[in-house]
Amino acid sequence: MNSPATSTHRNILTVSQLNRTTSQLLAEHFLSVLVEGEISNLSTPSSGHLYFSLKDANAQVRCAMFKTQQRRLGFKPENGKQVVIKAQVSLYEPRGDFQLIVEHLEEAGDGALRRAFETLKRKLSEEGLFDSAHKKTIPALPHTIGIITSPTGAAIRDILTVLKRRFSAIPIIIYPVAVQGANAKYEISKAITLANEHQECDVIILGRGGGSLEDLWAFNEERVARAIFASSIPIISAVGHETDITIADFVADYRAATPSAAAELASPDQQEWLTRFAQLEAHFHQQLQRKLAQRQQALAWLTKRLQQQHPGQKLHRNSQRLDELEIRLKQAMLTRIRNHISLIETKSAKLWQHNPQIKLNQYQQKQDYLNQRLLTVMQHKLATLKQSLSNHSQTLHAVSPLATLNRGYALVIKKASGQLIRSTKQLKPDDIIETRLAEGRFTSQVKSLN
Numbered sequence: 001m002n003s004p005a006t007s008t009h010r011n012i013l014t015v016s017q018l019n020r021t022t023s024q025l026l027a028e029h030f031l032s033v034l035v036e037g038e039i040s041n042l043s044t045p046s047s048g049h050l051y052f053s054l055k056d057a058n059a060q061v062r063c064a065m066f067k068t069q070q071r072r073l074g075f076k077p078e079n080g081k082q083v084v085i086k087a088q089v090s091l092y093e094p095r096g097d098f099q100l101i102v103e104h105l106e107e108a109g110d111g112a113l114r115r116a117f118e119t120l121k122r123k124l125s126e127e128g129l130f131d132s133a134h135k136k137t138i139p140a141l142p143h144t145i146g147i148i149t150s151p152t153g154a155a156i157r158d159i160l161t162v163l164k165r166r167f168s169a170i171p172i173i174i175y176p177v178a179v180q181g182a183n184a185k186y187e188i189s190k191a192i193t194l195a196n197e198h199q200e201c202d203v204i205i206l207g208r209g210g211g212s213l214e215d216l217w218a219f220n221e222e223r224v225a226r227a228i229f230a231s232s233i234p235i236i237s238a239v240g241h242e243t244d245i246t247i248a249d250f251v252a253d254y255r256a257a258t259p260s261a262a263a264e265l266a267s268p269d270q271q272e273w274l275t276r277f278a279q280l281e282a283h284f285h286q287q288l289q290r291k292l293a294q295r296q297q298a299l300a301w302l303t304k305r306l307q308q309q310h311p312g313q314k315l316h317r318n319s320q321r322l323d324e325l326e327i328r329l330k331q332a333m334l335t336r337i338r339n340h341i342s343l344i345e346t347k348s349a350k351l352w353q354h355n356p357q358i359k360l361n362q363y364q365q366k367q368d369y370l371n372q373r374l375l376t377v378m379q380h381k382l383a384t385l386k387q388s389l390s391n392h393s394q395t396l397h398a399v400s401p402l403a404t405l406n407r408g409y410a411l412v413i414k415k416a417s418g419q420l421i422r423s424t425k426q427l428k429p430d431d432i433i434e435t436r437l438a439e440g441r442f443t444s445q446v447k448s449l450n
Contacts, residue, residue: 016093023091026098030089035061035100036108042079050077054085054100063087065102074115075107082108113213117220120247124222129229130250136234138254139202141268144171146201146233148191151176155209155238155259162263167270173201179208184218189227196231203266204231206248207238207259219246228252238262405438412436415443424449 013021037054044050048067053060063085077083084107087100107115124130145163149155151174163172175195177187188206195204206228208216218224219239228235228251237252238259249255256262405411412421415432427433431446 015096019091019093019096023093026089026091032086032103033089033100034084034086036082036084037061039077039079039081039083042077050102052077052079054083062092062097062099063102064099065105069103073105074119077105084108113217113220117213117247120220120222120225121250124225124247124251129225134229136232136253138234138236138266141273142170142201142203142266144173144201145266146173146175146195146204148175148177148188148195148204148206149208149259150179153179153209155207158258158260159205159207159238159263162260163267166264166267167273169270170267178218180211180215180218185221185223188218189221189223192224192227192231192235196233199233202233204233204235205238205256205259205262205266206235206252207256207262208240209259210241210244216240216244216246219248221247224248225251236262236266405436408438410435410437 035054037056037060040053040055040060042050042052048070050063050065050070052063052065054063055061075081083105085100085102086104087102090099090101091097092099128134147156147159149159156174160172163170173195175191177191178184179188192204192206195201206219208219216239219237225247228237228248234253236254236256237246237248238256238261239246239248242257254262254265256265413419413434413436414421414426415434419426421427421433427446427449429446429448432443433446434441434443
């Protein structure tokens with residue numbers, strides 16, 4: 001037995017430390033796990049959190065889902081429901097209980113698929129993909145039938161058997177696809193698109209044999225539903241048995257209870273068409289006989305008329321009629337020509353009356369006359385102005401200062417200001433004055449004033 005002194009050197013953990021360390025190790029090792037099991041011991045306290053056990057045939061584990069994580073729940077958790085959880089592995093430290101902290105909870109198996117089915121069904125219905133207005137008519141006598149299904153399943157054998165019995169002459173194109181599994185939805189939608197691109201068939205059977213909801217799930221995929229809706233070729237859905245309903249059944253133009261029923265719907269009855277052809281042949285034969293009798297009767301009547309009217313006589317009458325029409329045509333042409341000549345002469349006379357040369361001659365004479373008048377008026381006006389100028393010149397000369405200067409007078413101007421001197425009062429001694437005579441001028445200085 002170890003002594004107390006020795007015990008102090010050992011790494012002894014408290015219960016809290018142990019639980020905390022264990023919780024950290026679990027969180028570090030299990031970042032997030034997906035676990036499937038059945039709900040039991042479900043508890044919903046007033047806090048809004050969920051507490052339950054998740055169990056299978058051999059074990060169980062406690063689980064806690066907090067209120068904040070429940071907003072994305074698409075169903076109501078109940079005891080006995082099979083679910084898949086996404087959770088953090090943890091340890092409830094106060095009690096040392098191993099537990100899962102649930103982050104996401106969803107139904108497992110058919111429950112989840114049913115919920116997804118209803119959700120997609122509601123969504124596509126609201127978008128109008130199920131509306132009857134979009135449904136296309138199946139051709140009564142298709143040229144080619146397309147089949148989209150598994151090439152190895154029982155459905156293809158049933159379809160081919162029915163088609164061979166119903167109308168073996170119709171060509172068939174098989175578009176092989178997987179009808180279940182992860183890639184099935186891609187192969188089915190691609191086959192629908194390919195058939196529409198090639199336009200080799202005018203009706204398509206889309207189907208497979210029966211199975212579980214999970215087996216038929218490819219026909220509940222949104223991708224497949226939208227491919228069916230986008231198809232310009234009518235599509236008959238034949239998925240599973242009569243009790244199996246898929247999204248493809250709602251979107252397709254027709255829904256058949258089984259693949260064999262789809263083949264019946266897509267193909268005409270060969271015997272019915274043969275009977276119809278026989279009836280049409282008999283009716284055509286009767287119509288042909290009736291038309292032939294009518295034509296024979298008409299031929300006999302025309303032959304009789306031809307015998308009554310010899311072609312030579314008709315040719316003579318037509319020749320005479322032709323001569324008569326020729327004479328009338330010549331007369332009509334001569335009359336028309338004379339009328340046109342008369343009309344041209346009348347128009348020419350009217351046009352000559354409006355000949356611009358006549359007007360031009362008149363305007364030219366008027367211009368010559370006006371030019372002559374203008375010249376006469378101008379000469380008279382110049383003579384008048386010339387006489388007036390002579391008179392004014394004489395008058396101006398008479399009153400001109402130069403005439404006064406010629407008589408011995410002079411003009412005296414003050415040099416500095418240019419002022420005309422009329423009185424000695426305008427001058428003072430030493431002023432410079434300029435005297436202008438009849439011929440020339442001179443400058444002088446005032447010495448004295450009286």
